[in-house]
Amino acid sequence: MLTPSEQWTWYYCPQQDRLLLDIDDQLQFSSELSAANLNDKPVRQPFSLAEAEAFWRFHEALQPVIADDALRFELCLHALANRYRQLSAHKSWYFATQRAQDSGLYQLVQLQGKDTLLALVVASDLECVECLLLEDGESLAGKQLSRHTVIRVLRNRALPTEVDVGYARTA
Template structure:
């Protein structure tokens, strides 16, 4: 298991057109975020204490639903990379309206399209939540959505999964 470090650094790689996280000399995480999806093209952004705390919160939230350590690490790093993603319009028409729920950051939720998709809330505001899809699935519009996609939806599209996932560690 990797432990966050102040030695980790984020940067945008123009050759790969991706946001990368340099973990050490031999290990690098390549996010799904291209230059067009970033709010700024980061040159060298050190991993912060806040990100280290979020790392453990995302990791621990995934424990009940993702048993594979490597997959949980990958999804945790995708969740962290979302903070560098530029804000996008919501895609609420992809999912059915649910009973009014209040979903918050680090919470597991379900989105109901043609498939029921489990997701993790990686950002939220008053009207919308941004959800990292933990599995592939099909939207109501027939669009195939890949695992690790982040999608912004109105709050009434996400139904919290009833579990105790508040196992957060401090950085």
């Protein structure tokens, strides 16, 4: 398993129109973030100590539910790329209101659309949480949502989940 390093570098690539992370000479992570989604276009932004700490917190949260090491690694990088994402309006109408719960950063939650989707909270504020979807599914509005998507919802749409071995998934 690769471990975070100060040698890792974030940057925006205009040719690919993506936020990229150079991991080493032979490995590069391509996020799903295009210029239109970025609040900042980094130019050779080194991976920080805070990002390394967040990486391990995301990794630890995902370990009980994502069995595949490569998929867990990729999901951690998608979660970290979210810091460059432009703040968007919440899409709370995609999901049913849950009983009052408070979800926090690094927590696994369920979002109830037409499908129940497992997600990881990657950012939060007083009113909303931003959730990285860990699986594909359909919203209440009939919109197909894919794994790796980060979606912002009101806090009352995210139901904290107890980790259950039955949730373990592979690619």
